[in-house]
Structures are given as C-alpha cells and as structure tokens.
Amino acid sequence: MSIAVRFEEVSKEYRPSRARYASVRTELSALLRWLVRRRRPSGGPLERRRALDRLSFEVQAGEAFAIIGPNGAGKTTALKLMARISLPSAGRIRLCGRVGALIEVGAGIHPELTGRENIWLYGRFVGMTRAALAQRFDEIVDFCELAYVLDEPVKTYSTGMQLRLGFAVASHVDPDILVVDEALAVGDAAFQAKCSERMAHLLRLGRTLVLVSHNLSAVEALCARGLLLIEGRARSLGPVHQVVRDYIDWVDAQHHSAARPAGALLRGGGLVLTRLTAHALDGDERYVFRPGEGIEVRLTVQAETAIRSPWFSLGVSDGRPGALIMCSMLERAEAFDLAPGEHQLLCRLPALPLAPRAYELWLSVRDASGAVDILDWSCVGSIRIVDPSPPSGPGALSAPWMYGPVRVPFEWSKG
Known part of the structure; x- marks a missing residue:
C-alpha cells in the first residue's frame, strides 16, 4: 500500500511576537513604540x-x-x-x-x-x-x-x-x-x-x-x-x-500526579476544602470511568470552628448550565456536625450512567438553615467517561449530546 x-x-x-494584526492607527502606534525602544537597551x-x-x-x-x-x-x-x-x-x-x-x-x-x-x-x-x-x-x-x-x-x-x-x-x-x-x-x-x-x-x-x-x-x-x-x-x-x-492511561496518570494546590481549594464561613479525589468503588483512585460504573468522591475539609449541620451538595455537569446529577444532603436531610479539625466526607454513587465525554464536579456547602452558602457553588474537579465498546452504527460519529448525556442499556427487537 x-x-x-x-x-x-x-x-x-x-x-513569540508582540505584534498583532490591527488597524492602521494601531500599527502606526506600534511603529512609534518601536522607534522609541530602539533608543533603549534590548531586553534580549x-x-x-x-x-x-x-x-x-x-x-x-x-x-x-x-x-x-x-x-x-x-x-x-x-x-x-x-x-x-x-x-x-x-x-x-x-x-x-x-x-x-x-x-x-x-x-x-x-x-x-x-x-x-x-x-x-x-x-x-x-x-x-x-x-x-x-x-x-x-x-x-x-x-x-x-x-x-x-x-x-x-x-x-x-x-x-x-x-x-x-x-x-x-x-x-x-x-x-x-x-x-x-x-x-x-x-x-x-x-x-x-x-x-x-x-x-x-x-x-x-x-x-x-x-x-x-x-x-x-x-x-x-x-x-x-x-x-x-x-x-x-x-x-x-x-x-x-x-x-x-491516552486514557495518560489522562488518568495526570490526575494522579497533579498536586492539589497547597492550602485551600475552597474557603468560606470557617470551612476549607483542602482535597477532592475520585475513586472506583473498590477504592482505587482514578478519574476515568466506564458508562454505568460506580464512583466515590472523597472530600477532605478543615473546620476552623465548630460547624453545626452543614449541608453538602455535589453536582456532575457537562459544562452547560445546570447539573446533570445532584447529590445533596438537603434532599435526604442528612448532615454531620463538624468539630474543629480535619474531616473526610464520602459521596458514593453506585452507578454513573453517563455518555462518554468529560464532566465537571461541582460543590457547594450551606449552613444549618439551608439558605446561606458557606462555600459557594464552584467547580472543584473533573472526570472522564470512556466507552470501551464504541458504537458502530451510522450515528457513531455524531456529537455525544445528540443522543443525550445519559447512557442506559437498551435493546431493540421486532415483536
């Protein structure tokens, strides 16, 4: 062949060039600046x-x-x-x-x-x-x-x-x-x-x-x-x-090796989010999953003072407005008092039926009343869903969102 x-x-x-295409006026101004710089020592x-x-x-x-x-x-x-x-x-x-x-x-x-x-x-x-x-x-x-x-x-x-x-x-x-x-x-x-x-x-x-x-x-x-x-x-x-x-292995390794910023990912109201990691249900830390696979998100927080019943909400987004999945303590009236010091919280999703692509993880924390934000709604991480068995039909090359962000098992048959 x-x-x-x-x-x-x-x-x-x-x-590298500091010059850009622009109007005649901008170009003339750049020329004047260049003439002035000629009289000054070169910056290398x-x-x-x-x-x-x-x-x-x-x-x-x-x-x-x-x-x-x-x-x-x-x-x-x-x-x-x-x-x-x-x-x-x-x-x-x-x-x-x-x-x-x-x-x-x-x-x-x-x-x-x-x-x-x-x-x-x-x-x-x-x-x-x-x-x-x-x-x-x-x-x-x-x-x-x-x-x-x-x-x-x-x-x-x-x-x-x-x-x-x-x-x-x-x-x-x-x-x-x-x-x-x-x-x-x-x-x-x-x-x-x-x-x-x-x-x-x-x-x-x-x-x-x-x-x-x-x-x-x-x-x-x-x-x-x-x-x-x-x-x-x-x-x-x-x-x-x-x-x-x-490529998937490389992406996964990047997530593992990427050092989280020292100190705070988020801070507010006496609460500091210092670390967020994603794990398979067997505990293995990774950031690439298959459609329908379970995931556990682990949060490490530092309470600077005692905080009574903070409400944590974790969302999964595809980058468009709104969350595709929302896991909120407010929904189930679950909350934990936090004494001063470091704590680890786990959010476990037995199945994540999402279509292959990258997704953002968002977090917010509200006070005991449920009305005031301690930590404002913010993007705190990302994961990727990859299908090991790619579709082979005529729609396989279309945009993932053409068929919706949720991926569930299905089968067609003739009755």
Missing part, C-alpha cells in the same frame, strides 16, 4: 515555542488515521503542515495527492468574498480545473444548504454557516487526503451526521482521512490507526484502540 502522508523528523517552532531575544518536536509517522493511502491528545499538544499544527498552510521549521513532509482541509472555522474562506466566489477560489487554489469545478458546483451548494445566501459576503454568515461552506468545499474538491480538525464540534447535530456520512463515503472511495477529535468513541469507530501527541512529541502510534487506551 502506498504512503499518503509521511512526516520525517518534523519540527515546528513559533517565534524572545524564546521560541516548539509546537512539534522531531515528529515522524506515516499514513497509508485509503486509511482513516486519527491524531489525538490534550489541548496544546500540536495536533492542529500537524494538520496545518499537511494542508500546506504552514511550513515546517525542520524535517520533511511528503504528501501524495490533493489535500482538502477543514482545520478552523472559516479557514480557506475569504470573508469579503461571497459564498459563490469562495467556492471558485478554493477549488482553483487546490488545483481543480474550471470544468471539474463547474461540474461539482451544484453538489457543493446542495450539501452546504446555503443557496439563499450564496451571493452575500461570507463575513455576514454565522459561524455555523461558515463551517457548512468550508466543509462542503473541502470535501467536494476531489481530495485525495481529507484533513478535518475539531471544527465540526460547532455544527448542529444534523450537520455533524451529514459530515460523518460524507467522510465515510470518501473512505469507501479509497480516499485518505486524517481526523483530529476529542470524541474518542468517534475516533475508535472510524479510524484504524492513530497517533497520540503529547507536547509536540509522538507518545503512542499504532492501532487506534491501543492509542486511545494509552
């Missing part, structure tokens, strides 16, 4: 930031390849190098075929041009002939469903509309290699399903897909191999299921 993408000892460095060279560090890997033609890792690991930088948006500082990149890329919302789209003009511009930029582009034009417009604004400047489009236009163009210009970043996360559920089907269609045609996503279930469902990037370096490379497991 031929190679579609090859990175050979590739590094990418960025030189700025340190370069290395986004990728001697990265080597290959992507076979016709395969779906995933790049995963935490924020800031260098994933988007690698995709920009593949798409020739940026050049490497060192090393060599070999690409075999035309690349279609959707890396950021609006990437490759000129805001001052109309949607129609952008389709022609992008197509010609990646090497399509006018005849081939004319043949695909209606198909692109139908896919992005923007015919009603096609002759309006793209700067008047919403973020979702720009995304639809960008993906439609990138995936319909006959790409040999389609490069897709997490940008699809901003699309609505229907559009995400549409994009997923388009990517699957290109794979069936033998095209190559390079995907960056934090949706590990989608990555496992679609990709055969993957790369785990940590701080610009390859931490794991191979079968996608093993790479995902390695």
Whole structure:
C-alpha cells in the first residue's frame, strides 16, 4: 500500500511576537513604540515555542488515521503542515495527492468574498480545473444548504454557516487526503451526521482521512490507526484502540500526579476544602470511568470552628448550565456536625450512567438553615467517561449530546 502522508523528523517552532494584526492607527502606534525602544537597551531575544518536536509517522493511502491528545499538544499544527498552510521549521513532509482541509472555522474562506466566489477560489487554489469545478458546483451548494445566501459576503454568515461552506468545499474538491480538525464540534447535530456520512463515503472511495477529535468513541469507530501527541512529541502510534487506551492511561496518570494546590481549594464561613479525589468503588483512585460504573468522591475539609449541620451538595455537569446529577444532603436531610479539625466526607454513587465525554464536579456547602452558602457553588474537579465498546452504527460519529448525556442499556427487537 502506498504512503499518503509521511512526516520525517518534523519540527515546528513559533517565534513569540508582540505584534498583532490591527488597524492602521494601531500599527502606526506600534511603529512609534518601536522607534522609541530602539533608543533603549534590548531586553534580549524572545524564546521560541516548539509546537512539534522531531515528529515522524506515516499514513497509508485509503486509511482513516486519527491524531489525538490534550489541548496544546500540536495536533492542529500537524494538520496545518499537511494542508500546506504552514511550513515546517525542520524535517520533511511528503504528501501524495490533493489535500482538502477543514482545520478552523472559516479557514480557506475569504470573508469579503461571497459564498459563490469562495467556492471558485478554493477549488482553483487546490488545483481543480474550471470544468471539474463547474461540474461539482451544484453538489457543493446542495450539501452546504446555503443557496439563499450564496451571493452575500461570507463575513455576514454565522459561524455555523461558515463551517457548512468550508466543509462542503473541502470535501467536494476531489481530495485525495481529507484533513478535518475539531471544527465540526460547532455544527448542529444534523450537520455533524451529514459530515460523518460524507467522510465515510470518501473512505469507501479509497480516499485518505486524517481526523483530529476529542470524541474518542468517534475516533475508535472510524479510524484504524492513530497517533497520540503529547507536547509536540509522538507518545503512542499504532492501532487506534491501543492509542486511545494509552491516552486514557495518560489522562488518568495526570490526575494522579497533579498536586492539589497547597492550602485551600475552597474557603468560606470557617470551612476549607483542602482535597477532592475520585475513586472506583473498590477504592482505587482514578478519574476515568466506564458508562454505568460506580464512583466515590472523597472530600477532605478543615473546620476552623465548630460547624453545626452543614449541608453538602455535589453536582456532575457537562459544562452547560445546570447539573446533570445532584447529590445533596438537603434532599435526604442528612448532615454531620463538624468539630474543629480535619474531616473526610464520602459521596458514593453506585452507578454513573453517563455518555462518554468529560464532566465537571461541582460543590457547594450551606449552613444549618439551608439558605446561606458557606462555600459557594464552584467547580472543584473533573472526570472522564470512556466507552470501551464504541458504537458502530451510522450515528457513531455524531456529537455525544445528540443522543443525550445519559447512557442506559437498551435493546431493540421486532415483536
């Protein structure tokens, strides 16, 4: 099998710059400041930031390849190098075929041009002939469903509309290699399903897909191999299921090794939260769980004075307003008097039927009346739910919230 993408000892460095794109007035002001600084002693060279560090890997033609890792690991930088948006500082990149890329919302789209003009511009930029582009034009417009604004400047489009236009163009210009970043996360559920089907269609045609996503279930469902990037370096490379497991282990280890801030996580009303940890029901401290698995949250608090019947409430949130799960002493009229000194409280959830993704842990404490906050409602930690058996149906690549945050066993049958 031929190679579609090859990175050979590739590094990418960025030189820190205090300058930014701005108005003419701002640029003139910056010029004046620079002229003044020339008369002053230099503060020394700025340190370069290395986004990728001697990265080597290959992507076979016709395969779906995933790049995963935490924020800031260098994933988007690698995709920009593949798409020739940026050049490497060192090393060599070999690409075999035309690349279609959707890396950021609006990437490759000129805001001052109309949607129609952008389709022609992008197509010609990646090497399509006018005849081939004319043949695909209606198909692109139908896919992005923007015919009603096609002759309006793209700067008047919403973020979702720009995304639809960008993906439609990138995936319909006959790409040999389609490069897709997490940008699809901003699309609505229907559009995400549409994009997923388009990517699957290109794979069936033998095209190559390079995907960056934090949706590990989608990555496992679609990709055969993957790369785990940590701080610009390859931490794991191979079968996608093993790479995902390695990433989960890394996340778990980060939680274990992350030292909690000395002193207080939260403080108020004579009460200090000094530590919060998550555990499996067998007592093992970890922060990655499976859907339906039980969890025990342990709080270490310091009572500076005697506190009568404080009401603790622990919530689990997916980042949107409100809590998905609320475990409150107020609900069951359970409270414990706290004498001065250190105490450990346990909140045990026999089952946590949540869909795979990251969740936040929130805490508040109220006084004996239940009306006054001792510790205000605050985010105090996080956990991740990971499905060891990813879904394989046509909706597997859709956003997790399309099907709701709760995951319970179910079965369909014909009566």
